[in-house]
Amino acid sequence: MSSDQVVPESVVFCRGRAKTRVVYYRGETLLETARRSNISLSSSCENGDCGTCMVELLKGQVYMRQNNALDETDLEQGSVLACQAVPVSDSIEVEIY
Numbered sequence: 880m881s882s883d884q885v886v887p888e889s890v891v892f893c894r895g896r897a898k899t900r901v902v903y904y905r906g907e908t909l910l911e912t913a914r915r916s917n918i919s920l921s922s923s924c925e926n927g928d929c930g931t932c933m934v935e936l937l938k939g940q941v942y943m944r945q946n947n948a949l950d951e952t953d954l955e956q957g958s959v960l961a962c963q964a965v966p967v968s969d970s971i972e973v974e975i976y
């Protein structure tokens with residue numbers, strides 16, 4: 880990712896109707912952002928292999944460093960791996976399962 884890549888100022892984590900907006904720091908994965916903000920998000924391998932950290936991207940775009948867990952159908956449905964997903968658009972909203 881280049882230094883002029885667009886990144887959001889914040890990320891919105893949704894769990895049902897509850898929404899939490901947190902500051903985003905360039906280069907963080909969604910899992911790192913959630914952790915730093917004390918938002919509970921399941922994880923295990925943190926290497927893109929298990930799918931435990933899967934969240935649904937409701938708004939925006941992310942780049943996944945690795946993906947050995949999600950298939951084409953998952954991706955088409957908006958699923959992303961929080962441990963590998965780095966935001967690359969100015970507005971990001973995800974649903975936590």
Ligand code: FES
Pocket residue numbers: 921922923924925926927928929930931932933948960961962963
């Ligand atoms: S924690 Fe295993 S794929 Fe993210």
